[in-house]
Amino acid sequence: MSASLSKGINAFKEVIDAPIASYFSSCVHCGLCADACLFYNETGEAKYTPIHKLEPLRRVWKQEYTLLGKLGKLLGLSKPVTDAELTEWEPLVYDSCTMCGRCSMVCPVGNDITYMIRKMREGMSASGHAPEDMIAATTRAVNIGSPMGVKWPAVLAQIKHVQAETGIEVPVEKAGADYLVLMSSMEIINFPEYLSALCRIFKQTGVSWTLAQDAFEATNSGIQIGASDLAREIVSRIVVAAERLKVKCVISPECGHAFTALRWEGPNLVGKPYSFDVKHILEVLDELHKAGKLKTKGKDSRPLTYHDPCQIARRGGVVEQPRRLLGEVAADFREMPDAGVMNWCCGGGGGVSANTRAEPLRLQAFKVKKRQLEATGANTLVTACANCRIVLEEGLEHYHMNIPVVGLTEIIAEHLVEGE
Ligand code: SF4
Numbered sequence: 001m002s003a004s005l006s007k008g009i010n011a012f013k014e015v016i017d018a019p020i021a022s023y024f025s026s027c028v029h030c031g032l033c034a035d036a037c038l039f040y041n042e043t044g045e046a047k048y049t050p051i052h053k054l055e056p057l058r059r060v061w062k063q064e065y066t067l068l069g070k071l072g073k074l075l076g077l078s079k080p081v082t083d084a085e086l087t088e089w090e091p092l093v094y095d096s097c098t099m100c101g102r103c104s105m106v107c108p109v110g111n112d113i114t115y116m117i118r119k120m121r122e123g124m125s126a127s128g129h130a131p132e133d134m135i136a137a138t139t140r141a142v143n144i145g146s147p148m149g150v151k152w153p154a155v156l157a158q159i160k161h162v163q164a165e166t167g168i169e170v171p172v173e174k175a176g177a178d179y180l181v182l183m184s185s186m187e188i189i190n191f192p193e194y195l196s197a198l199c200r201i202f203k204q205t206g207v208s209w210t211l212a213q214d215a216f217e218a219t220n221s222g223i224q225i226g227a228s229d230l231a232r233e234i235v236s237r238i239v240v241a242a243e244r245l246k247v248k249c250v251i252s253p254e255c256g257h258a259f260t261a262l263r264w265e266g267p268n269l270v271g272k273p274y275s276f277d278v279k280h281i282l283e284v285l286d287e288l289h290k291a292g293k294l295k296t297k298g299k300d301s302r303p304l305t306y307h308d309p310c311q312i313a314r315r316g317g318v319v320e321q322p323r324r325l326l327g328e329v330a331a332d333f334r335e336m337p338d339a340g341v342m343n344w345c346c347g348g349g350g351g352v353s354a355n356t357r358a359e360p361l362r363l364q365a366f367k368v369k370k371r372q373l374e375a376t377g378a379n380t381l382v383t384a385c386a387n388c389r390i391v392l393e394e395g396l397e398h399y400h401m402n403i404p405v406v407g408l409t410e411i412i413a414e415h416l417v418e419g420e
């Protein structure tokens with residue numbers, strides 16, 4: 001057995017905790033998870049059945065932790081997991097799973113298959129079976145602070161641009177501010193309008209906020225690749241900055257998995273409760289609106305629909321807030337079929353969009369999103385995750401659909417009552 005395989009199998013053994021063992025032992029092989037998965041649904045290929053993607057992990061569990069499995073291994077009836085199998089499974093675990101959580105919603109015995117995939121990725125990355133693009137992104141996140149290699153001077157350039165455009169000062173390193181604002185690399189590089197929208201909204205609502213020079217990036221590629229130590233380091237940077245600046249709340253940006261990493265996984269990763277709250281920007285905007293501080297005027301007359309990012313809606317519970325906010329600014333809002341917690345993934349979550357090898361499969365899986373969109377007749381698509389936004393734009397372009405994609409925060413900023 002090679003050193004990396006042995007490391008991977010040991011990592012598999014280590015990640016098999018009580019939930020994983022109970023999930024494998026309670027699986028009734030009903031196959032219901034298959035129909036919930038966009039990759040199975042759009043290809044019809046059995047290998048994309050969610051529980052099948054975990055087969056090497058299941059074998060390790062059976063051989064190491066069950067009496068029958070141990071006996072089978074001793075008698076040579078059950079073969080150990082090999083390096084070749086892990087190579088074969090790598091595209092199943094990384095390219096054909098966005099960790100969207102849809103399969104976990106339908107499992108009749110309550111298996112959290114997404115959690116199992118995350119755990120399996122830990123073993124895969126430890127054995128050297130992670131996609132090259134994701135390894136590179138994670139290395140940049142650790143060495144530079146951002147998976148896309150964004151450094152503070154790039155943020156500073158955006159800050160100057162936004163200040164010139166809005167005439168509003170962007171606060172940096174402001175100790176005692178209520179909110180620490182994070183951004184995703186994609187927002188910094190592709191969507192500077194997000195920071196501009198925040199400036200205008202926070203000015204109107206009188207919110208005290210700040211950016212931190214050493215913790216502006218919310219993206220956590222450690223979570224995506226399945227490397228808990230790296231995920232911990234990335235979360236720790238934010239925790240250190242939030243504690244240093246003594247903020248009350250950290251705002252997770254329009255990025256799906258950043259919210260999962262920071263809000264739900266973060267305290268476990270750093271091994272202590274936070275001294276601050278973590279909220280998604282849509283939760284903050286909804287609270288400001290409810291408090292009567294966020295005031296909008298006029299409505300967008302275009303037929304609009306909303307794509308629920310998986311980590312924000314299904315895994316994060318932020319479902320009503322975007323609808324309340326859209327209700328304020330959209331005259332013709334149309335729900336997609338399966339909207340809300342059962343929405344279909346854009347196809348690019350969980351690091352899939354950063355994995356070039358996965359692109360043809362991702363575009364094939366996008367057909368379900370295409371059908372959802374066509375059913376609404378909407379000509380504009382709103383979302384709240386910069387990664388979804390890029391993936392949606394690519395999918396729409398691929399299928400020659402002329403539908404612009406916009407961030408919800410920006411739409412709100414476009415309708416602010418002036419002079420307040
Ligand atoms: S988490 Fe989503 S993409 Fe992954 S197996 Fe389940 S349904 Fe498929």
Ligand code: SF4
Nearest residue numbers: 027028030031033107
């Ligand atoms: S839906 Fe649940 S019980 Fe059925 S095959 Fe999938 S994991 Fe097993």
